[in-house]
Amino acid sequence: MKKHYNLLMIGGGPAGAIAARTAAKAGLSACIVEKRPAIGAPVRCAEGIGMESLAEFVKPDPCFISAEMQRAALVAPDGTTMILDSQSSGGKVGYVLDRKVFDRELVWQAAEAGSDVAVKTRASAPIIKDGKVRGATLEFCGTKTDVTADVVIAADGVESKFSKWCGIDTTVPLREIMSSAQYIVTDIDIDPHCTVFCLGNEVAPQGYLWVFPKGDRTANVGIGISGLKSGTGHRAKDYLDRYMASKFPNGKTIEWIVGGVSVCRPLACTVGDGLIIAGDAARVVDPLTGGGIYNAMYTGDLAAKVAIDAIEKGDTSKNALMPYDMQWRQSKMGKTIERNYHIKEYMINLTDAKMNAIIQTASSINLKEFSTLQLVKELIKRDPKLIFELAILKDLIT
Ligand SMILES: Cc1cc2nc3c(=O)[nH]c(=O)nc-3n(C[C@H](O)[C@H](O)[C@H](O)COP(=O)(O)OP(=O)(O)OC[C@H]3O[C@@H](n4cnc5c(N)ncnc54)[C@H](O)[C@@H]3O)c2cc1C
Numbered sequence: 001m002k003k004h005y006n007l008l009m010i011g012g013g014p015a016g017a018i019a020a021r022t023a024a025k026a027g028l029s030a031c032i033v034e035k036r037p038a039i040g041a042p043v044r045c046a047e048g049i050g051m052e053s054l055a056e057f058v059k060p061d062p063c064f065i066s067a068e069m070q071r072a073a074l075v076a077p078d079g080t081t082m083i084l085d086s087q088s089s090g091g092k093v094g095y096v097l098d099r100k101v102f103d104r105e106l107v108w109q110a111a112e113a114g115s116d117v118a119v120k121t122r123a124s125a126p127i128i129k130d131g132k133v134r135g136a137t138l139e140f141c142g143t144k145t146d147v148t149a150d151v152v153i154a155a156d157g158v159e160s161k162f163s164k165w166c167g168i169d170t171t172v173p174l175r176e177i178m179s180s181a182q183y184i185v186t187d188i189d190i191d192p193h194c195t196v197f198c199l200g201n202e203v204a205p206q207g208y209l210w211v212f213p214k215g216d217r218t219a220n221v222g223i224g225i226s227g228l229k230s231g232t233g234h235r236a237k238d239y240l241d242r243y244m245a246s247k248f249p250n251g252k253t254i255e256w257i258v259g260g261v262s263v264c265r266p267l268a269c270t271v272g273d274g275l276i277i278a279g280d281a282a283r284v285v286d287p288l289t290g291g292g293i294y295n296a297m298y299t300g301d302l303a304a305k306v307a308i309d310a311i312e313k314g315d316t317s318k319n320a321l322m323p324y325d326m327q328w329r330q331s332k333m334g335k336t337i338e339r340n341y342h343i344k345e346y347m348i349n350l351t352d353a354k355m356n357a358i359i360q361t362a363s364s365i366n367l368k369e370f371s372t373l374q375l376v377k378e379l380i381k382r383d384p385k386l387i388f389e390l391a392i393l394k395d396l397i398t
Pocket residue numbers: 010011012013014015016033034035036040044045046047048049121122123124155156157158159160161162180181182222224259260261278279280281285290291292293294296
């Protein structure tokens with residue numbers, strides 16, 4: 001490891017890896033530091049991603065794709081099921097990744113482009129001089145080393161502390177932290193090309209339960225519920241176990257992981273002097289779906305591009321890095337996050353009866369396009385009263 005880098009990435013997830021790859025490809029010195037001993041593990045993710053979203057950053061490769069999806073099923077509390085199939089999306093739905101391999105592939109690509117990588121290395125404090133972030137103190141097996149950088153990219157995920165240490169408010173309200181539990185379950189009867197989402201206050205209060213196939217008889221089965229709804233006897237794992245007992249009583253669990261996803265709005269500002277915050281650390285997860293792999297790659301890439309430009313111009317102040325914050329907010333990703341935040345806020349207050357009614361209506365709709373926006377538009381056509389309930393979305397969907 002060098003004493004100084006142009007870009008120092010805190011975190012070896014998709015955001016940090018793509019940022020490092022972009023920087024190294026542009027000929028800048030870059031280093032990823034990852035506190036875990038292995039990139040990609042443990043996997044706290046349902047591992048789903050849209051085909052086009054993936055292809056924007058990585059060439060799809062069977063080595064990190066567990067299964068290709070052709071359909072999605074949305075299951076209402078009363079069991080009514082709405083199927084969205086590949087015909088309604090022009091043949092493109094998505095993949096269930098093998099994130100252990102995928103995350104390694106991204107870091108490998110960054111390393112191949114010239115980035116350094118340090119695993120089992122924790123950033124334990126920022127180096128701040130004259131109010132500007134200038135690097136980080138790194139801890140490896142009890143030894144502390146100061147490494148300076150022109151720009152630090154905080155890509156340290158949902159549990160991010162780095163930006164907080166730099167004085168940025170990263171607090172997520174408890175009600176907007178989804179408490180999650182997930183199993184990899186094998187020897188179960190599933191449709192191997194269909195992702196299943198189950199809704200309902202008895203099934204997954206203010207969240208959803210998913211079954212994402214990872215092969216013919218194996219799936220990532222998990223749940224996210226609002227942190228406010230979690231308590232003794234009704235934690236995410238309790239709901240998941242009830243579902244498992246009723247649907248897959250003979251399934252064999254080969255992996256069990258708990259975690260959290262933020263479904264709040266993004267941070268009010270995602271840059272500081274010498275600092276850019278990317279991925280989950282910036283709270284850019286889709287608040288409706290909990291999906292954040294694409295958003296992490298998108299913001300990681302943009303963070304590196306803006307940092308490269310700022311370094312070339314010799315100015316890495318907050319003002320010079322501000323185009324990052326502005327560009328992602330104005331992007332399709334930024335607008336989707338804002339819209340889906342409102343849809344999520346609407347959804348979490350729905351009674352089971354209302355959810356049943358919506359899914360019953362939706363299941364009779366023949367969608368021309370596979371998207372949340374298209375679905376909401378069609379729902380409003382059938383039930384114009386919804387426009388008032390979703391008033392804040394009016395400008396976006398009319
Ligand atoms: C249960 C669950 C299900 C999900 N399902 C999906 C899904 O199906 N599809 C989807 O798109 N998204 C999903 N997500 C979200 C997705 O996993 C994240 O959005 C994505 O991993 C974000 O990437 P990232 O690089 O920002 O952060 P991460 O992947 O979390 O990477 C951050 C890395 O930083 C490291 N780190 C933290 N602190 C330090 C430090 N001080 N020093 C060094 N390293 C540090 C961490 O160890 C970690 O490896 C899910 C999340 C959860 C929890």
